[in-house]
Amino acid sequence: MADKQSTKPPSGTRDFLPGDVRRREYVIDVVRRVYERYGFEPLETPAFENIDTLLGKYGEEGNKLIFKILKRGEHEGTGEADLALRYDLTVPLARVVAQYQNELPKFFKRYQIQPVWRADRPARGRFREFYQCDIDSMGSTSPIVDVEILSAVSEVLVTLGFDDFTIRLNHRQLLAALLESVGVSAAGQSDTLVALDKLDKTGPDAVIKDLESRGFDHEKASRCVNMFASDAIRTTTRLPSPSVFAAANMSQLSRLHQDVPEASSILDEVQAILDMSADTQAAGHVLLSRSLARGLSYYTGAIMEVGVEGIGSLGGGGRYDNLIGMFLGRDVPACGFSLGLERIIVVMTERNMFKDALSLGSADVLVTMWPDADDAIRRDALALASELRAVDLRVDVYPEPDKLGKQLRYASDRDVQFAVIVGGDERAKKAVTIKDLVASSQETVARESAPQFIRERVDAGQRTKNPEP
């Protein structure tokens, strides 16, 4: 044996054991079906991109967090990189849209569920390799697009069993107008937003201090904070009622009209999104929040972020009307949203939201192998397994001549409900004994009727576990 190596996966990555994969696939399946219902089409892109495709799209912080791939050969020693792992699914999409502009429909809508990589420091619910579930709509500036995306995301969360999520909504141009109104010029705005984004978490005093450390005098910092501190509802409020949100949104809108009257056309757009959302699955979940900033630099219009109590955010998105232009040379308007698969799973696991059916065993039936089995018996067991599989049962065959008790314990430990026992007595009678490990009962039935016998009992069990609504 070689020296013991660490067997942990690299920090920020995980192995997914069978139970994990089943839960992930369940969530992905819900996401995919909802997105399909909204007319989005699937897309996949490579794990890595040319590095120039990614650089300069995410802002300064984003650039630093890109996983770079060193050049091979003579450049290996220099640390130079020409490829990089994808950082999100939006920039690769923009590249694809520019590349295949003539083959894609005018209003291209795609979903994409793939891993992305960030050279970040891992934390609770934050990984260096994680899955995003993205939807994006290209080609239209209409707020209908934004609203459909909000609705689709809401429908995913509702279908998964969430009822207390809040989607905060804001607008980049509105943020710019608000900052302008307190004397922050375009150059200092992104820095200021980073500080203001924390209003919800750290409170106004901490943000004022932060701004002062970024070179603001106290008076200007206070003005900034006051301008942004007027979100009516803390987003951490659990189970906010739709009427509370509606009232809060109305009062927020009227205050915004007072604070930045020059931004009235933007406010109209925001209002249109809010109004139309009321008739979709997003109804009662959207909260206009003037302090929402979001880190990615490519957003140009509406921005949104969805969260629930107990975790940073489940996903976010917004409108980016200039990003495709960086590849294409002419702008194509676009709006998208990204749900974080593992964030959703972290919360669902904590809240016990996965159905029992997901924890069902690895197989329905274990065919036991007699300890003194001769060749004929082994072949008979395999033939029986085939017959059971023919009725779509999941069948495992015990491979070694262990004592029967050990074989049954193996089935029991792995949550396999049925064991088929074919011994000398049964063979003589052309019969099998079928033991139900859950009900602790057993019955000897004719060999030829065994598949149907088990099939019926498995079906009955599933009806109990998953009653039709």
Next chain:
RNA sequence: GUGGGCGUAGCUCAGCGGUAGAGCGCCGGACUGUGGCUCCGGAAGUCGCGGGUUCGAACCCCGUCGCCCACCCCA
């Protein structure tokens, strides 16, 4: 990157200067054609790694690596 905590059996952890422990899990037996419950027995650790102090270090000191929490940022 900053601050705090933790690394001891497969897992969760106790021990905090005097020969390495418990619970759970694992293996075997009681139970030669029947899992779970019970009982009996067993295997298992260079106490993260390196150095120092000491008659003696899992324990104290220094360094180092790894993990966790908070900040930061985000999905």
